[in-house]
Amino acid sequence: MPTIYDVAKKAGVSKSSVSRVINKRFEYMRDDTKKKILDAIEELNYTPNSLAQSLKTNRTKVIGIVLSDIANPLWAELLNGVQEECMRSGYGLMVSSSNEKPELERENIAILRNKKADGLIINNTGQNQDIYQDLVKEKYPFVFLDRTYQDVQADSVLVNNILGAKKVMKHLINQGHRRIAIVLYPTENKSPRIERLEGYKQALAENQLPFSQELVKICAPIRGSGIQAAQELLSLPEPPTAIFSTHAFLNLELLAAAKKSGWHIPKDVSIIGYDDFPWVPFLAPPLSTVSQPAHKMGVQAAALIINKIKRKREVKSKTILLEPTLIVRESCSPPQ
Amino acid sequence: MPTIYDVAKKAGVSKSSVSRVINKRFEYMRDDTKKKILDAIEELNYTPNSLAQSLKTNRTKVIGIVLSDIANPLWAELLNGVQEECMRSGYGLMVSSSNEKPELERENIAILRNKKADGLIINNTGQNQDIYQDLVKEKYPFVFLDRTYQDVQADSVLVNNILGAKKVMKHLINQGHRRIAIVLYPTENKSPRIERLEGYKQALAENQLPFSQELVKICAPIRGSGIQAAQELLSLPEPPTAIFSTHAFLNLELLAAAKKSGWHIPKDVSIIGYDDFPWVPFLAPPLSTVSQPAHKMGVQAAALIINKIKRKREVKSKTILLEPTLIVRESCSPPQ
DNA sequence: ATGAAAGCGCTAACAG
């Protein structure tokens, strides 16, 4: 690989001049030297060594993202948006996944920092407050994605989960449902989970419906827990007429439970889920869901962090709150 | 951030000794100096600057992956495997997606190379032979993932697509189907597409069934083309009794066509698809599909490239061929 | 068993 020195030699100038060309500092440069250098670069097929540049300038033009669960197809869409925006701005993207494990999140953040990512997008596990605080303290640029963390003063790109839950509840209540259950994973400081539950509660209160603890099912974060939850709900003396699923995995487990137990959806019980995907219209039955703008979230998060990297000056921390959309299909009907 | 010099000063030794500790070259080091240095590192909370290390050693401990379409959920699973293996070996992972566009693939590979990724995993678009050749010529370590490229002598991690197609065909033929259609995207040098079609043809030949061009539907790589293909097939004077879909997106479009046109699957036509996901059992009807070991593919590809990076010596290029599995559900039945 | 010194490829004062 040719170096800046080779170019300088071939063009008959100093390295400084070549460096000026690389960095487009043409202000005081004569056109003919510029041309000589450009020609030499062309001829040698030279590209600056970004490692050397980064060492010198302390900027890598790489951002890192820590996902909580890369297996969730929502993130695939989101990653697409992030990657798009990165390319647009000439940034590279390092990806990692914590699989909801706090230790892995720590490790991933450490790796990304060690590789000198200019900034981080963090879909936090909610279990590493000290690290998030450190980042703030050291003014390491980062944004929270999809999940915020209350005691940490940082930029975030979020979807309004209270609103999402309320849209769900409004739809069900309008259909005449009065006993509505919610299934969710343990909240564990994860803001979307907390807020969806909160939206559920608020909607009940606003409609003068009683809150009943037995209709709130916290599912262990393992496969199959949603099936059991559904079965328990439907075995209640006074079972719910509708179930609000707060997670894409749980959506499927509710369908599995119905299949297993022979319930008809929506005749026996209405189901409404979270997260929409291209295959959701073809499920049995086509599921009504809350759709989140994943791609847009990705673009915005990337744009935000890149912007933050560029102008390092203290800006008041900013939250971008996107709106979810309720998509009505055939999995809900008025209760019998 | 403390540098190696700070550690040396605090420990009262030279930078060389600190470097030896960082790189675990303890052979000739007295235990007490080792301890002094370790203590200083601890105390200062020092981590070596990986940019400086990389500049010196020409290794970044980063690998890059170029996906052809990050939106396909198959890659989410695969990425998970890649990322796992990367962490295990202490490698960072840079991700990009070409969205099947050759120019984007070029650009992504260029970016990854510029960032000095030690090796590349390429899910190629099949349209950039010159670049793949360059990589080989320059001995830049890379492996092809899921798609190989015939004229390029490189390592690959693949799934046996001929076998996949044959398993599909065997299942259908055993059920009594004689007119079986295949829908696919333009082959465009993409080995899985070529091979699935090839497997289809071979299976016909081996079972003394005629090959009929009208039963092969090449769909434009845009949304909705599969719907039209299905409608054309079913409007044939002698329509197929079964359709083999070779792509996860087309699976859904066939279901959409059925829904739109009121066909019952499998009564009116049997459908069998490619790629299995957690939601496939809940589709209407539960789709029989070919399942590919995506996670395993990711792990193997990462392991292969990391291995290749480590021992640079010329090794004969290696292909790992994994087996797909046919999962039978309810979307196929003997023809009427 | 340890240190001195050169240099990876680049940028950025500072001179001139």
Place this chain on the structure above:
DNA sequence: CTGTTAGCGCTTTCAT
């Protein structure tokens, strides 16, 4: 307008 110089933080001979 352009070149000289001094590093960025590390590794690696080569001495001792």
